[in-house]
Structures are given as structure tokens and as C-alpha cells.
Amino acid sequence: MPDHRLLSQLILIYSIALVAIVLLARARVPAIVAMMIAGIVAGPSGLGVIGAVEDVEMLAELGIVLLLFTVGLDFSLAAVRQIWRTILLAGTLQILATAAAVAGLVMLVARSSLPLAVFIGLFVALSSTAIVLKGRAERNELSAPYGRLTVGILLLQDLAIVVLLLLVPILSGQTPLSALPFALAKALLAIAAVAGGSRLVLPTLLRLVTASGRREAFPLAIVVAAVGTAWLGSLMGLSMAVGAFLAGLMLAESEFSHQAYAEVRPVRDVLSGLFFISLGMLIDLPMVLRQWYLVAGVTAGIVVIKAVIASGALLVSRSPIRIALTAGIGLAQVGEFSFILGRAGLESGLLPAGMWQLMLGASVATMILTPLLLGIAPGIGARAARNRGVDSVEIEAGIPQLAGHVIVLGFGIGGQLVSRALRDLNVPYLILELNGATVQRARAEGELIFYGDASSPESLHAARLEHALAIVSLLSDPDGTYRMVKLARETSPTIPIVVRTRYRLEADRLQHAGATVAVAEELEASLEVVAQLLARLNIPGNIIEPLLDVFRRESVSLRPVRAPRANLDSLPAAIQQMPVSTHRIESHHWANGRSMADLNLRANTNASVLAIHRGERYITALSPDERLKEGDVLYLIGDESDVILARQLLSGDPAA
Numbered sequence: 001m002p003d004h005r006l007l008s009q010l011i012l013i014y015s016i017a018l019v020a021i022v023l024l025a026r027a028r029v030p031a032i033v034a035m036m037i038a039g040i041v042a043g044p045s046g047l048g049v050i051g052a053v054e055d056v057e058m059l060a061e062l063g064i065v066l067l068l069f070t071v072g073l074d075f076s077l078a079a080v081r082q083i084w085r086t087i088l089l090a091g092t093l094q095i096l097a098t099a100a101a102v103a104g105l106v107m108l109v110a111r112s113s114l115p116l117a118v119f120i121g122l123f124v125a126l127s128s129t130a131i132v133l134k135g136r137a138e139r140n141e142l143s144a145p146y147g148r149l150t151v152g153i154l155l156l157q158d159l160a161i162v163v164l165l166l167l168v169p170i171l172s173g174q175t176p177l178s179a180l181p182f183a184l185a186k187a188l189l190a191i192a193a194v195a196g197g198s199r200l201v202l203p204t205l206l207r208l209v210t211a212s213g214r215r216e217a218f219p220l221a222i223v224v225a226a227v228g229t230a231w232l233g234s235l236m237g238l239s240m241a242v243g244a245f246l247a248g249l250m251l252a253e254s255e256f257s258h259q260a261y262a263e264v265r266p267v268r269d270v271l272s273g274l275f276f277i278s279l280g281m282l283i284d285l286p287m288v289l290r291q292w293y294l295v296a297g298v299t300a301g302i303v304v305i306k307a308v309i310a311s312g313a314l315l316v317s318r319s320p321i322r323i324a325l326t327a328g329i330g331l332a333q334v335g336e337f338s339f340i341l342g343r344a345g346l347e348s349g350l351l352p353a354g355m356w357q358l359m360l361g362a363s364v365a366t367m368i369l370t371p372l373l374l375g376i377a378p379g380i381g382a383r384a385a386r387n388r389g390v391d392s393v394e395i396e397a398g399i400p401q402l403a404g405h406v407i408v409l410g411f412g413i414g415g416q417l418v419s420r421a422l423r424d425l426n427v428p429y430l431i432l433e434l435n436g437a438t439v440q441r442a443r444a445e446g447e448l449i450f451y452g453d454a455s456s457p458e459s460l461h462a463a464r465l466e467h468a469l470a471i472v473s474l475l476s477d478p479d480g481t482y483r484m485v486k487l488a489r490e491t492s493p494t495i496p497i498v499v500r501t502r503y504r505l506e507a508d509r510l511q512h513a514g515a516t517v518a519v520a521e522e523l524e525a526s527l528e529v530v531a532q533l534l535a536r537l538n539i540p541g542n543i544i545e546p547l548l549d550v551f552r553r554e555s556v557s558l559r560p561v562r563a564p565r566a567n568l569d570s571l572p573a574a575i576q577q578m579p580v581s582t583h584r585i586e587s588h589h590w591a592n593g594r595s596m597a598d599l600n601l602r603a604n605t606n607a608s609v610l611a612i613h614r615g616e617r618y619i620t621a622l623s624p625d626e627r628l629k630e631g632d633v634l635y636l637i638g639d640e641s642d643v644i645l646a647r648q649l650l651s652g653d654p655a656a
Contacts, residue, residue: 012049016042033368039280063271065244069226072248073261086317087152093313098125115171128335129154135374143476145434146327161337162187172350190236198250206256219263288361298362307332320453325381333370334363378479403467409454414474455483473499489514546640581643585632590652597624607638607646
């Protein structure tokens with residue numbers, strides 16, 4: 001009969017992991033942490049339901065290959081290129097300084113040899129790509145400034161593992177130091193070969209597969225591409241994980257990236273779970289419990305040292321203190337590649353078994369603490385910036401003493417559109433942006449843009465918040481946007497604050513914080529899909545638009561995109577509660593120069609004109625002889641469909 005031992009063990013492993021994930025979900029413990037705990041429970045030193053960890057290590061290695069392949073797919077090289085100088089400086093400094101600090105402490109406290117101390121320092125220097133990226137993504141922080149820095153530094157660390165693995169035989173005395181330059185050149189050549197080959201071969205392979213028209217072929221091709229590249233990388237001296245990561249990185253900007261991610265993710269989640277479970281199995285629980293105080297002390301030391309050094313490295317690279325601390329604290333754990341490095345040190349005889357268990361227990365503990373660290377990091381960064389008493393970046397001298405202007409926060413695609421609209425309408429504005437390269441480029445193009453952190457009171461004060469007409473925020477930083485809204489509302493209780501955010505729940509939170517309007521991309525994108533669908537079903541526009549407005553009001557308190565309701569504070573109180581829209585008369589409009597009697601708006605459209613805003617005054621007592629002039633703003637009352645008809649009549653354009 002066939003041996004079903006491995007199958008039965010896998011069923012037990014996954015059953016225990018499933019129970020752990022479901023039970024710990026009530027305490028909001030991430031699934032990765034729950035799987036590590038399940039591994040500890042199921043492993044040889046726990047309940048002992050799994051006797052031999054080696055039985056699952058091969059599947060776990062396949063899982064980490066697929067995991068790093070999808071991590072590569074997730075990376076945006078275009079975003080990293082914009083801040084590559086900061087990443088290179090801060091990332092290199094973080095790795096070297098962490099390794100040096102830890103090595104010095106190990107030699108001082110444990111009296112270990114220099115090679116072993118350096119090895120432990122390098123082991124601790126790496127952070128967890130999988131856990132941090134997953135945590136940042138769940139918090140919608142990958143596109144935030146500190147999220148982009150975190151991604152870049154993790155990328156640098158992942159690539160550095162190639163060099164670190166080359167150092168293991170040198171530190172263990174198996175290879176002379178003089179062989180390092182040759183080994184390094186060989187490794188760089190292997191990276192270039194794997195990356196170049198992946199970029200040339202993999203897209204061509206996938207195009208041939210998709211041309212076959214067989215749906216089943218594509219997921220198989222993705223698995224072959226990921227595992228095959230990992231295997232070829234291992235033949236060239238790289239680890240399988242690095243080979244898979246490079247393959248994903250090369251496919252990240254191809255037309256197949258999204259579909260490849262969707263196809264490989266289910267298999268990745270199942271198999272990569274084994275990697276985290278196997279980490280828990282490696283822990284000798286009795287030994288860790290006997291030395292719990294030592295494990296706790298080492299864990300605390302790792303978190304503090306890594307957080308301080310990573311934050312300091314980012315500060316040296318001129319990142320704002322809030323951004324530096326938030327990113328640095330998020331990197332304060334030991335990563336997946338550290339265990340690959342640790343296994344190499346164990347096999348070479350460099351790392352004693354007792355020291356390995358201590359490092360393993362403390363490292364897994366830092367991973368378990370990571371979700372908590374990611375949650376508290378933004379608050380710590382904000383408090384540090386506030387207590388420092390100065391702006392978290394250098395507010396440039398020369399910001400003009402503006403008044404009656406709009407403050408635009410963020411200069412991505414959304415910020416550029418807002419700025420263009422304000423410029424076309426001759427509304428003065430000022431832009432704050434945290435990306436130095438973007439600031440330089442936009443300033444060269446004539447924009448009034450400055451380098452500043454929107455969540456800093458000093459930045460908002462320098463932008464003349466007290467004298468501004470409005471604030472519009474297009475930041476990809478949920479926490480920063482929330483803090484900006486709170487600060488702005490404390491300083492100016494009445495200023496309109498319009499913010500863009502990704503999700504509806506974030507929009508609700510921002511409106512509770514004081515935002516005048518919070519536009520959720522999630523909602524607006526869905527409404528656009530509905531609008532496009534109904535238009536192609538030949539549903540009239542005057543039916544579509546009121547329907548969309550109903551959906552908006554039922555979802556969140558948003559206004560129509562095409563023309564928000566007017567601010568009626570200056571109108572008589574009796575009409576302020578009515579649903580009112582506005583329409584400005586242009587020189588080419590049919591209504592320009594015509595009297596109210598000529599319009600006969602009520603009879604023709606069922607909408608009425610409540611008032612006319614002309615220059616500095618409001619005309620509320622309208623006579624039939626009142627003639628409209630260019631620049632008049634009409635306040636219209638009526639159903640949405642009535643207002644649309646009125647606008648068509650006023651402009652003389654049936655498509656208006």
C-alpha cells in the first residue's frame with residue numbers, strides 16, 4: 001500500500017493552522033502569525049503531532065519560492081526609481097549599521113568570536129518582506145511616503161541576501177577572504193543573467209501560451225516560470241527565493257503581471273503557509289520556555305535597535321521625522337531571508353545549535369509583534385514630529401504671503417488635475433508635496449510648489465492655512481490625511497476641506513474628523529462603471545445622473561462629481577435647506593443678454609431661479625425684465641432632471 005504519512009501530516013498541519021487562524025482572528029492576530037503559532041503547537045517540541053519537520057520543508061521551500069515571486073510582481077520599479085537615492089543611502093546604511101551594532105553587542109555580552117558576531121548582525125539586519133508588505137497593504141499604506149520607502153528598503157535587503165550568502169563560507173573559514181571579489185562578481189553576473197533572461201524569455205513564453213487559447217495553460221506557465229527561474233538561479237549560485245523574486249520583478253511591468261498574480265496567489269497562499277508553519281516547528285519550545293527572559297530580552301533588543309537605526313538612516317537621507325520613524329519602526333523585525341541565511345550558517349558549522357534556537361525564538365517573536373508595530377508606528381512618528389516643535393522637513397524660504405488661495409496637498413495625477421483646473425479659472429493655489437524629485441520637476445515647469453509634510457502644523461501654517469479659501473488633499477497616505485484634517489479643522493473651523501481617499505470606510509472616518517467632503521475612489525469608480533453600463537444600454541442621461549446621486553447619498557454624503565451643490569451660507573436662511581444647484585452664464589450662452597421673461601424657465605424646464613449672484617451682490621427679487629449678464633451665477637431649484645434641462649436651455653447646447 002502507498003505511504004500516506006506525508007498526506008496525513010499535511011492534513012493535521014493545515015487543520016491546526018485553520019483552527020488557529022479562526023480563533024485568533026477574534027483578537028485580530030494576522031494569519032501569518034497564527035500559522036507560526038500553529039507550527040509551534042504542532043511541532044516536535046509542542047504536541048508532537050508532526051515528528052519530522054523535514055517532511056514538509058520541501059513543500060515549504062516551494063511555497064516561499066511562489067511567495068517571493070508574487071512579492072516581485074507587487075513591486076513597482078517606477079515608484080522606486082523616484083526615490084532610489086534615498087533607498088540606496090538609507091538601505092545600505094541600515095544594513096551596515098544594524099549589523100555593526102548587533103555584532104558589537106554580541107561580542108560584548110556573549111563573548112563570541114568576531115565572525116559569529118558579524119554573522120548574527122547580518123542575520124538581524126534583514127526584515128520581513130512578506131509580513132510588512134501584507135500589513136502595509138491591509139492598512140492601505142503601500143502608496144504612502146513611508147510605504148514607498150519601506151518597499152524600496154525591503155527590495156534592497158532582498159537583493160543583499162545574495163552577497164550575505166557569499167559571506168557565510170568566508171566567515172566560517174571554509175573560503176579565504178581573497179575569494180570574495182570573484183564570488184561577488186559571479187553573483188552579480190548571475191543576477192544580471194537571471195534578470196535579463198527573465199525579462200526576455202518569460203513575456204515571450206506567456207504570449208505563446210495565451211495565443212494557444214487554452215485557459216488551463218496560463219496558470220501552469222506561471223508556476224513553470226516561477227519555479228523554473230528559481231531552479232535556474234540556484235544552479236547559478238543564487239538561492240531559489242532570489243531567483244523567483246527576480247522573475248516576478250521582471251514580469252511586474254509586463255501586460256501579464258495582474259493575471260499572473262491572480263493565477264499563482266491561491267497556490268502561493270496554501271504552500272507559503274507551510275513556510276511560516278515550519279518556522280514555528282523549528283522552535284525548541286522547552287528550551288525557549290526555560291530561557292524565556294533571555295528570548296524576551298533579545299526580542300526587545302532587536303526591535304529597539306532595528307527601529308532606531310532604520311529611522312536614523314532615513315533621517316540621514318533627509319526624510320521627514322514622521323516618515324522616517326513610521327518606516328523605521330515597520331522594519332524592526334527579522335525577515336524570511338534571515339532564516340535562509342541562518343540555515344546556511346548552521347550547515348557550515350558557523351552557528352551553534354543553542355545560539356540558533358535563541359535567535360529563532362526571538363526572530364519569530366519579532367514577526368509576531370510586527371502587526372502591533374505597524375499599527376502604532378504612524379502615531380509615534382506624528383508625536384515625535386509634533387514634540388520636536390519644527391516642521392518634519394525644511395519649509396523652504398520664499399513661500400509667498402498668499403491670501404484667498406487653495407492649498408493643494410499632493411502632486412500626483414489628481415493634484416495635477418486640480419492645479420490645472422484652478423489655473424484655468426484664475427484661482428490662486430499653492431502645492432505641498434513630499435517627493436523631492438516631483439517638487440523640482442514641477443517647479444521647473446512654473447508651479448508654485450514646496451516641499452512639506454501636510455500633517456505638520458508648521459507646513460500648514462507656512463502655507464497660510466489661516467488665509468486660504470480651501471484645502472484639497474490628494475495624498476496616498478490615510479494616516480497623514482487624517483492628521484491633516486484634524487489639524488486644519490482645529491486651526492480653521494470653517495475652511496472647506498475636500499479629500500480623496502481610497503476606501504469608503506476611510507471616507508467616513510475623514511468626514512467624522514472634520515472633512516467637508518471625502519471622495520472615496522472605491523465608490524466613485526464603481527459608480528462610473530454603473531454609468532458606463534447604463535449608457536451602453538441606451539438609458540437617457542437625465543435618468544442616469546439622478547440615479548447615481550441617489551447611490552451617492554445612500555453610501556456616503558458625497559455630492560455629484562459634475563457640479564457639487566453650492567455654498568448657500570450667504571443666501572437667506574429660508575432657502576438654505578433647499579436642494580440648490582448653480583449655473584454660470586458665459587458669453588457664448590443663449591441666455592446671455594436675455595430677460596427672465598424670455599427664458600420662461602419654470603414653464604419650459606420645471607426648474608426655478610432663486611437668486612442671481614452678480615459681482616459682489618445677490619439678486620433675490622427677480623423681475624421679468626431682469627436681463628442676465630456674462631458671469632452671472634444662477635441658483636437653480638428643481639429635481640436633477642429639471643436642472644439638467646434648465647442648463648441645456650440656458651447654454652443653448654442640447655448636449656450640455
